[in-house]
Amino acid sequence: MNSIKNKNIPKYLIYTVLILALPFLIQMISGTTYLVMILCISLLYMIAVTGLDLLFGYSGQISMGHAAFFTIGAYTTGLLNHYFDMPLWLTIPIGCILPTIIGTILAIPASKLKFHFLSLATIAFGEITYYFLYTSPGGFTFDFKGIGAKPISFLGQNYIKWYFFLLVITIIVFVFKTYLVNSKVGRNFIAIRENTHAADGMGINVRKYKVIAFTVSAFLTGLAGSIYVHFIQYISPESAQQKQSVLFLTMLLFGGTTSIPGTIIGVLFIEFLLELIRPLQEYQMLIYGIMLLVVVVALPGGIYGGFKDLAAKIRGRKKAGTDKTDGKANAG
């Protein structure tokens, strides 16, 4: 046991150095801070996708309207700051709490719904949020114009500083996610995904745990949104659109569900791919569609899942791959 741990130390050391040096490397190679900004957005998306993973990957409930939580978080902190001049250390937490409350309220009826109906309900939720922000009562959300927001004072527009700030938050999120999924709560989430009927029979209060999953998920996505608005310094109703929700889902599925490396790979891959194909922006939805199709048909475990299967095959354990597809069929 000890020797294995010792062997891993150099590996972890390399990872740590790489993560710490990454923004400097990117800045040096590309010569601009633009890609560092993309890296920062990726970190924010990782937080949001982690939320979606707990909901979809672990407890098997789909959300096609997750961008709404992201946008509600962003608008909450932005508007409170704009109208009441409240300090950001107060508005950002409120920006996390409001989507959490809305997520819980949505989940209480939604936890009764079966998969397809849940996806319809969450699409509707996303659309409602979009149209509410687009044509709000009295125009308090500034409608289609969107709102500007202040940067976090001690970070300003220094993307390197932002990177480290977001890195710390993302790591904290990953740590708590790891605790949660390795506990009774995480086990119950998976049990519900695998077999709702048996989960109930084994003493799991299925609705309660579904609501918990929704609540935690909305909190994390709202957290990402409420920081995002102060990073980009602008938010518009468009962020609540279907496109953004599909983006989160594509990132999650492409990287691979129920794993942290999957989330990291998925977000980075898609985010940097989008940068590469920026000239083809009008085909964005088409590209998501194709990528989702590729993942669902050819790589049910996402890139990370496929990578793990490959590694297992190389080690001569071919079984892992077939098991994975078996299980997926059951989960659906």
Place this chain on the structure above:
Amino acid sequence: MIETRNVTVRFGGLTAVNDVSIKLLPNKINSLIGPNGAGKTTFFNAISGVIEPDEGEIIFKGEHIEKKKGYQICAAGISRTYQIINLFWQMSVIENVMVGMTTKLKSNFWQSLFSTKFEKNEEKEAYEKAMEYLRFVGLEDYAHARSSSLSYGNQRLLEIVRAMASGAELLLLDEPAAGMNSTEKRELDVLLERILDRGITILLVEHDMKLVMNVSDYIFVMYHGALLAEGVPEEIQANPEVIEAYLGGDE
């Protein structure tokens, strides 16, 4: 122990379970038999809270449970297995058992989120205990294998031990021998006796008459949704109505 009084379940115009009153012998193997479509599984579902009976009462340890939901009934001390195996396929064997223990674990959401000392200790103890349960049915070597990789007979065993892990005092077994080979059936026979040694009461639904007559202490016979007869195996075997129900067909 457990008693049902005039339990009736209807699906639209069809009465699947009609006015069934039974009283189980505590710490014995009670069996429920009857031809296909007699309403055995529906009756099981009513006891375990999958469906709510339209009429009648179910009393477990002096408490009414007919209105309770499945997870509440499990917490009260009744656990079950399924006719079609319902394991958590992507989870490991030991995780399946640990899910079964969920009603016994006290940690709440926050303790899990922050991985407190209490939660960690509880998880560790749960793991040890789950391992003991696996040893009880001889599945300890497969603890970390995916449950879908087990043989059919072992999947049945895992379902039984997952149900026991909730600390159930009453175990409802829905055709545990289905799909087992003759060796596995003999082993099941022994296992049922060992489960009784732990003070558990068993209600068994089974089609294998040889097994039923061998292991049962008391038998209830259902026919067309109603209780046709009850008694010790010898009485049931000699009962002309039961013979008629099994051999006479539906004509």
